Amino acid sequence: MSTWRRYESHLIPAFHERFEQRWGRGSAPFLDPEAHESPLPRAQWINVDTGAALAVVPIWTEEDSQLRSFGVFYLPPAGDIWMLRPGFTEYLEPAAADTEQLVALRNDAFRKAVAHAKDFLFGPETSMF
Template sequence: MSDWRRYDSHLIPAFHERFEQRWGKGTAPFLDPEAHEEPLPRAQWINPTTGAALAVVPIWSDDDHRHRTFGVFYLPPAGDIWVLRPGLTHFLEPDAGSSANLVALRNDAFRKAVSHANEFLFGPPPLVD
């Protein structure tokens, strides 16, 4: 049985700290625990036994909040941060007047990134005949 558990509270500050340690201050506005709005949708898991964590979050740059992709970040217990590659997960952030199509594309990209995270944590799904 796996010790990984969903973590539904605010983003773990260690994601932001380790990202900026590796790539520089100000490079991760999407992981900033001080941000007033949480990046949504998102998913997080922690492993209390090892101290590891994994998160799926939308990524954007400070100069373009509309074009996004989902990132999958793994925090190994000993430090550092790994960026896992879930494939193409680009989308346009839907606004209040957006079509249902933009929301569906965002949700599909999120499901793809979460599926990649689950496979990383728990292994591939069983084959069904």
């Protein structure tokens, strides 16, 4: 039986700290715990036995906050951070006035990244919604 559970509380500070330790200060605006809004949509899991964690979050650069993709980040219990590669998950962040098409593309990219995360955690046969 898996000890991975969905986690709805704010894990982002741990992911932000480890990301910046590895890739430098200011390299992860999408994980910044001081940001006024959490990046959405997102999904998080924690392993209750080991303390490992996994998150699916939208990622972008300071230069272009509308062009995004979804990243899957794994925090091993002993430290460090791993970026898992879910494949092509790029989309344009929809503005309030944007069409349903942009929202649908974002949601499709999110589902693909979540399926990849579930494959990593539970195996390929459990990633279906």
